[in-house]
Amino acid sequence: MSTDPKAAIAQMEKIVSLCKRRGFIYQSSEIYGGCGGVWDYGPLGAELKRNLRSAWWNTMTREREDVLGLDASILMNPAIWKASGHVDTFADLMRECSLTNKRVRADHVEPQDGVVMKYSGATSPTGWRWDRTVSALMKNGEHIESFRKRIRALIAQNAGEAAGKPEEIELLNEEKIDAVTGSVDFHPETGGALGEARPFNLMLKTYLGPTATEADVTYLRPETAQAIFAQFKNVYDSSRVKVPFGIGQIGKAFRNEVTPKNFTFRSREFEQMELEFFIKPDEAVEIICGEVAAWSEGADLSEPKPNWGWELWHRYWVDQRTKFYEGIGLGDVLEYYWQTPADLAHYARACVDILCEFPFGTEELEGIAARGDFDLSAHQNASTKSQEIFDEELKTAAAKLTDDQKEALIQKRLAAEAAKIKGEPMPESAVRAWFERLFKGSYVPHVIEPSAGLDRMALAVLAKAFSETEKVDEKGKKEIITVLHLHPRVAPIKVGVFPLLKNKPELVAKAREVYALLKKHMNCFYDETASIGRRYARQDEVGTPFGVTIDFDSLGEKGPELLDTVTLRHRDSGEQERVKISDLLGKLLPLVS
Numbered sequence: 233m234s235t236d237p238k239a240a241i242a243q244m245e246k247i248v249s250l251c252k253r254r255g256f257i258y259q260s261s262e263i264y265g266g267c268g269g270v271w272d273y274g275p276l277g278a279e280l281k282r283n284l285r286s287a288w289w290n291t292m293t294r295e296r297e298d299v300l301g302l303d304a305s306i307l308m309n310p311a312i313w314k315a316s317g318h319v320d321t322f323a324d325l326m327r328e329c330s331l332t333n334k335r336v337r338a339d340h341v342e343p344q345d346g347v348v349m350k351y352s353g354a355t356s357p358t359g360w361r362w363d364r365t366v367s368a369l370m371k372n373g374e375h376i377e378s379f380r381k382r383i384r385a386l387i388a389q390n391a392g393e394a395a396g397k398p399e400e401i402e403l404l405n406e407e408k409i410d411a412v413t414g415s416v417d418f419h420p421e422t423g424g425a426l427g428e429a430r431p432f433n434l435m436l437k438t439y440l441g442p443t444a445t446e447a448d449v450t451y452l453r454p455e456t457a458q459a460i461f462a463q464f465k466n467v468y469d470s471s472r473v474k475v476p477f478g479i480g481q482i483g484k485a486f487r488n489e490v491t492p493k494n495f496t497f498r499s500r501e502f503e504q505m506e507l508e509f510f511i512k513p514d515e516a517v518e519i520i521c522g523e524v525a526a527w528s529e530g531a532d533l534s535e536p537k538p539n540w541g542w543e544l545w546h547r548y549w550v551d552q553r554t555k556f557y558e559g560i561g562l563g564d565v566l567e568y569y570w571q572t573p574a575d576l577a578h579y580a581r582a583c584v585d586i587l588c589e590f591p592f593g594t595e596e597l598e599g600i601a602a603r604g605d606f607d608l609s610a611h612q613n614a615s616t617k618s619q620e621i622f623d624e625e626l627k628t629a630a631a632k633l634t635d636d637q638k639e640a641l642i643q644k645r646l647a648a649e650a651a652k653i654k655g656e657p658m659p660e661s662a663v664r665a666w667f668e669r670l671f672k673g674s675y676v677p678h679v680i681e682p683s684a685g686l687d688r689m690a691l692a693v694l695a696k697a698f699s700e701t702e703k704v705d706e707k708g709k710k711e712i713i714t715v716l717h718l719h720p721r722v723a724p725i726k727v728g729v730f731p732l733l734k735n736k737p738e739l740v741a742k743a744r745e746v747y748a749l750l751k752k753h754m755n756c757f758y759d760e761t762a763s764i765g766r767r768y769a770r771q772d773e774v775g776t777p778f779g780v781t782i783d784f785d786s787l788g789e790k791g792p793e794l795l796d797t798v799t800l801r802h803r804d805s806g807e808q809e810r811v812k813i814s815d816l817l818g819k820l821l822p823l824v825s
């Protein structure tokens with residue numbers, strides 16, 4: 233990542249341009265001027281996303297015995313969003329520009345310096361009048377005439393046709409108010425003074441049913457997680473699983489972000505890959521195992537143990553997710569932000585943000601939260617449907633406890649409730665009622681939630697992979713060579729297949745044979761146009777890790793020992809090796825899957 237903001241912007245522009253030029257990512261609805269915060273994935277982007285999705289799904293569900301998959305609907309009963317807290321609290325603080333009504337997230341306004349100018353009204357020769365009094369920031373270095381021109385253009389844009397031509401608008405009663413430094417009270421794009429910060433709910437509303445009345449309002453899901461909670465009991469009852477176990481889901485999520493930005497990083501429509509991993513409450517672990525294992529630096533996290541409480545499970549998932557990112561080539565660009573008690577939601581015990589280096593800064597890729605039993609309990613209360621599970625082992629172990637041992641557990645919990653720094657402590661009567669259920673073997677499971685964004689992951693791998701080098705050819709002509717060093721597991725095209733010459737039918741036939749052999753197992757690209765160097769370069773630019781060239785040796789022209797061999801080229805090292813066609817699949821498959 234560059235520390236120079238201009239270089240960072242230039243780097244992002246190059247990535248955005250490559251994405252469009254080579255078919256990774258396009259602006260949605262581009263022919264109609266776009267659609268803010270929404271992106272379409274082209275042929276290569278679709279493959280890249282599919283590979284990331286499969287990597288997540290295989291690692292998190294298929295390759296594990298303790299995680300099941302779910303594919304829930306985007307539209308759900310709005311009561312889910314009320315119970316989860318999204319209707320009341322899923323909001324960003326937002327401020328509105330007094331000049332243009334454009335909104336900006338209150339925490340996204342960078343400090344600015346300049347002179348505050350005030351106007352009381354505007355008129356135009358069309359007879360149009362504007363009776364508002366507004367202030368705007370003329371940034372340091374901005375000439376007064378270009379500032380006025382900018383303000384006229386913004387007012388005209390907002391007023392529509394009635395105002396006529398922007399240059400004919402007359403700004404009335406201009407006053408120079410004050411010089412300010414480090415002010416966060418002006419819109420970063422327009423310079424218009426910002427109003428008070430107000431909460432703005434991020435959920436996208438829609439109507440279910442033909443009448444479109446308030447009674448039909450529901451929301452496009454802002455996260456996939458809630459469907460997992462809402463279906464927890466169905467999955468539990470229909471699968472032979474025991475806590476601890478998890479439910480994973482990949483799917484679209486929608487947020488009416490106030491300021492979508494940084495290409496696909498903050499979008500309004502995006503895809504999440506979320507796991508809700510359900511665990512026993514620590515008290516249940518203590519009753520069954522006699523203790524809850526404590527976490528310490530260097531603890532063995534390789535295999536889950538029965539005496540793990542929420543803390544070790546949380547650490548375990550941070551470790552698992554780190555390994556996942558290492559497996560797709562992002563291992564060396566990760567950082568971790570452990571939320572402080574002040575950052576945490578009142579129900580959360582811990583949350584770590586896995587951050588990744590993007591050209592525009594080090595930003596969140598995934599959050600891993602220990603959320604207690606908040607979510608399932610919220611749905612249990614709102615739906616009045618029990619979300620408890622029954623644990624025979626717990627019941628048996630609890631039956632062996634003396635009354636004093638039971639009371640000691642209750643007292644420990646009461647002390648923890650009293651020491652809470654956020655949220656209301658649970659009343660003693662509720663704590664005792666909870667333990668009564670626990671001693672009978674029943675509890676609402678707690679949850680660890682690793683929640684990743686697929687679009688952010690795709691952007692992270694593209695940004696990490698992007699490289700440019702300057703090359704000077706034999707004639708002294710400089711050329712910029714772009715290579716995407718994508719990990720073979722995620723690369724959209726795994727192998728380029730090239731006959732050395734396109735006008736030699738024997739070479740073409742053999743190359744077609746190799747292509748047919750490989751493409752059943754991996755995404756390949758057949759290319760017979762241009763020089764072989766040019767074809768390699770085209771594939772390097774889209775991150776294809778391997779190239780297979782079929783030449784005259786492949787036809788046995790230099791001797792029978794080379795018959796049916798090909799040149800296998802490795803993108804990153806440029807190394808070339810001779811490989812038998814019959815060995816190709818065995819060599820490539822483990823590298824790309």
Ligand code: GAP
Nearest residue numbers: 455457497498499502597598599683684685688
């Ligand atoms: N269920 C928890 C949850 O949704 P979050 O931190 O709001 O937590 C999880 O979202 C992940 O989803 C983020 O780490 C990010 O990768 C992705 N994400 C969230 N908002 C996004 C947006 N507007 N555009 C793209 N990805 C987003």
